[in-house]
Amino acid sequence: MSGRSKLQQVLENGGFAVTCEIGPPKGAAVDALREKVRFVRDYVHAANVTDCQTAVVRLSSIAAAVHLQGEGVEAVAQMTCRDRNRIAMQSDLLGAYSLGIRNLLCLTGDHQRFGNHPQARNVFDLDSVQLVDMVRAMQDEGVFQCGEPIRAGVPQFFLGAVENPFADPFEYRVLRLEKKINAGARFIQTQSVFDLERFRRFMELVRAKNLHRRCYILPGVSPVRSVRAVEYMRDRVPGITIPDQIVQRMRSAADPAQEGVEIGLELIAGLREIEGVAGIHIMAIAWEQVIPELVERAGLMRSGYPHIHKK
Amino acid sequence: MIVAEQKPFKEIVECLRGKYDLLIVPCMSCTAVCFAGGSQQGEELASALRIHCKMHGDGLNCTVRSLNRQCDPEFIEELAEEAAKADSILSLACGVGVQFLAERYPDKAVIPALNTRFAGGKTAPGIWEERCSLCGNCVLHVTGGICPITRCAKGLLNGPCGGSEQGVCEIDPDVPCAWQMIIDRMSTLGRLDELLAIQRPKDWSTGNAGGLRRLVREDLRG
Amino acid sequence: MTKKYPLRIVAFTCFNCAYAAADLAGSMRLSYHPAVSIVGIPCTGAVEPAVILNAFEQGVDGVFVAGCLDGECHYKTGNLHARERVRQLRGDLERIGLEPERLEMYQLSAAMGSRFAELVNEFVERIYGLGPSPVRPGLDCGERKK
Numbered sequence: 001m002s003g004r005s006k007l008q009q010v011l012e013n014g015g016f017a018v019t020c021e022i023g024p025p026k027g028a029a030v031d032a033l034r035e036k037v038r039f040v041r042d043y044v045h046a047a048n049v050t051d052c053q054t055a056v057v058r059l060s061s062i063a064a065a066v067h068l069q070g071e072g073v074e075a076v077a078q079m080t081c082r083d084r085n086r087i088a089m090q091s092d093l094l095g096a097y098s099l100g101i102r103n104l105l106c107l108t109g110d111h112q113r114f115g116n117h118p119q120a121r122n123v124f125d126l127d128s129v130q131l132v133d134m135v136r137a138m139q140d141e142g143v144f145q146c147g148e149p150i151r152a153g154v155p156q157f158f159l160g161a162v163e164n165p166f167a168d169p170f171e172y173r174v175l176r177l178e179k180k181i182n183a184g185a186r187f188i189q190t191q192s193v194f195d196l197e198r199f200r201r202f203m204e205l206v207r208a209k210n211l212h213r214r215c216y217i218l219p220g221v222s223p224v225r226s227v228r229a230v231e232y233m234r235d236r237v238p239g240i241t242i243p244d245q246i247v248q249r250m251r252s253a254a255d256p257a258q259e260g261v262e263i264g265l266e267l268i269a270g271l272r273e274i275e276g277v278a279g280i281h282i283m284a285i286a287w288e289q290v291i292p293e294l295v296e297r298a299g300l301m302r303s304g305y306p307h308i309h310k311k
Numbered sequence: 312m313i314v315a316e317q318k319p320f321k322e323i324v325e326c327l328r329g330k331y332d333l334l335i336v337p338c339m340s341c342t343a344v345c346f347a348g349g350s351q352q353g354e355e356l357a358s359a360l361r362i363h364c365k366m367h368g369d370g371l372n373c374t375v376r377s378l379n380r381q382c383d384p385e386f387i388e389e390l391a392e393e394a395a396k397a398d399s400i401l402s403l404a405c406g407v408g409v410q411f412l413a414e415r416y417p418d419k420a421v422i423p424a425l426n427t428r429f430a431g432g433k434t435a436p437g438i439w440e441e442r443c444s445l446c447g448n449c450v451l452h453v454t455g456g457i458c459p460i461t462r463c464a465k466g467l468l469n470g471p472c473g474g475s476e477q478g479v480c481e482i483d484p485d486v487p488c489a490w491q492m493i494i495d496r497m498s499t500l501g502r503l504d505e506l507l508a509i510q511r512p513k514d515w516s517t518g519n520a521g522g523l524r525r526l527v528r529e530d531l532r533g
Numbered sequence: 534m535t536k537k538y539p540l541r542i543v544a545f546t547c548f549n550c551a552y553a554a555a556d557l558a559g560s561m562r563l564s565y566h567p568a569v570s571i572v573g574i575p576c577t578g579a580v581e582p583a584v585i586l587n588a589f590e591q592g593v594d595g596v597f598v599a600g601c602l603d604g605e606c607h608y609k610t611g612n613l614h615a616r617e618r619v620r621q622l623r624g625d626l627e628r629i630g631l632e633p634e635r636l637e638m639y640q641l642s643a644a645m646g647s648r649f650a651e652l653v654n655e656f657v658e659r660i661y662g663l664g665p666s667p668v669r670p671g672l673d674c675g676e677r678k679k
Binding site: 081082086108109110111113114122124125126127128129130133134145162163164167168169172175176178179182183191238239241 | 469
Binding site for chain 2: 587
């Protein structure tokens with residue numbers, strides 16, 4: 001069970017990667033999850049599974065990732081720093097690797113206040129930078145965080161992190177990105193882009209420090225389905241900025257869902273033109289069904305590189 | 312200093328059910344400074360309790376005796392005579408004082424009148440804010456004098472997180488993002504590039520997750 | 534139901550304004566209820582909550598604090614502090630179980646003799662309405678308002 005993950009291969013061969021995000025169920029039944037996977041597997045190189053996103057309890061990311069791979073799509077497991085200490089993190093990562101998981105995304109994690117268990121104690125034993133660094137040391141140096149050698153099998157993940165070009169302070173975001181790359185991040189998925197102009201400025205700063213050559217950057221795209229969805233994202237999801245213009249378009253559209261797809265396509269087209277963008281990460285929350293249409297109409301099926309994972 | 316606030320009156324009354332001879336012990340240190348447990352508050356509380364108990368026919372004898380501090384056995388010893396006459400002691404000190412009293416007078420019901428909140432200081436008249444988590448491993452020299460453990464909701468050492476927006480923490484619009492403040496401060500000091508260095512995982516064992524903490528100074532053991 | 538009963542009211546009045554007004558009421562031969570014990574103090578800002586609570590503890594049926602009008606306090610802001618303290622103390626009385634209306638703050642000038650007599654009578658009527666203080670055991674109080 002060694003070798004590069006498919007996502008890693010696509011990116012290293014110069015292809016334009018397409019990943020998507022799948023939210024695990026709020027329960028132990030995985031039929032719907034498997035259904036979602038079957039729907040998208042021919043259209044993405046890998047699919048992320050979130051880790052109790054917005055601090056709401058869902059089936060664990062690692063377990064869901066294993067289910068995903070069982071359905072024929074490569075998974076990107078996500079791990080936040082909110083709920084686990086370094087002991088549980090390392091333990092879970094060894095387990096994930098042993099079960100065939102090959103991609104890992106490290107995040108800080110939304111504060112528990114946003115979720116359905118606001119009275120829970122948070123952990124944050126490590127922050128996301130320290131987590132990336134710890135995993136890098138596990139795989140490059142073969143040691144646990146305490147320095148002890150790993151003698152029974154060293155995991156090798158394609159290691160990623162997130163950055164949010166729309167959070168403040170703007171200029172510092174690039175420094176933080178550099179920190180994560182220094183810590184060992186090989187790919188970055190960003191929070192959903194709605195403000196192309198701001199993202200272009202971000203990429204300018206990224207290219208000025210040559211960070212795009214050290215790390216693959218996949219900006220996030222979230223097609224919005226309704227006015228309520230776009231307002232919810234703007235007001236209740238931390239770290240998302242949505243220009244009024246887009247909210248207006250959704251409000252005045254005859255068919256908001258269709259408008260959401262059009263906006264998504266425009267964003268994808270705009271992103272592809274930016275130097276340093278190595279792919280896109282589609283987050284179609286509660287709307288995974290739109291992914292095939294989005295990928296096809298964006299012309300990402302005809303890029304002429306190994307794309308569809310055929311069983 | 313330690314910042315505390317008085318428990319709701321009803322809660323204190325409930326604790327005193329069945330008690331008739333109460334010794335109220337204000338503290339003249341931290342809790343006096345934040346107007347929760349000083350002599351004045353002690354006298355007011357004594358009066359209020361007597362009024363309440365007269366109204367409900369129970370009757371309550373209240374004696375008020377302030378101590379400089381309740382975190383030192385020397386001062387607590389001064390109460391011996393009054394404590395002997397009481398069946399209960401209401402402490403207006405922080406949790407430390409309440410426990411020291413209870414240890415010295417184990418046959419009395421020792422009741423906390425306050426909820427001890429945090430280690431902090433006054434930011435405006437009538438407003439106190441937490442500033443120190445007592446982690447035992449101070450990094451203030453690295454972050455320009457702003458504590459990320461206490462003031463960042465996630466205690467990040469390599470912040471900010473993706474939820475920082477316009478200098479405000481994602482958990483509360485009234486809470487400034489600690490890392491925004493640290494970045495601003497370090498910029499002012501011309502030391503922003505220092506933040507590129509990766510801060511290693513914290514040693515939490517010096518904090519209260521490591522169990523009861525004790526400090527021994529051999530040079531002061533007499 | 535305003536049944537009359539032996540009444541005890543304490544009034545804290547500042548020398549510069551309220552006490553002078555009370556004095557003037559006397560000179561004007563105005564009539565006000567005799568059960569009010571008037572305590573003269575330099576400024577209402579000096580009245581501590583503990584003193585007021587003490588009065589209620591001893592079974593006093595009503596307490597009022599009378600000071601200068603806004604902007605006329607001889608000590609600048611003593612009357613404002615007193616007003617705020619009275620406001621907070623009324624909240625405390627409620628938490629303890631006493632009617633907050635038993636405590637009041639009035640503001641008037643030294644020239645307002647008739648106003649002084651008027652406010653005393655107003656306050657007395659209010660206290661009769663509330664009934665005797667529940668903190669006074671062992672006294673024949675007639676009908677007590679719960």
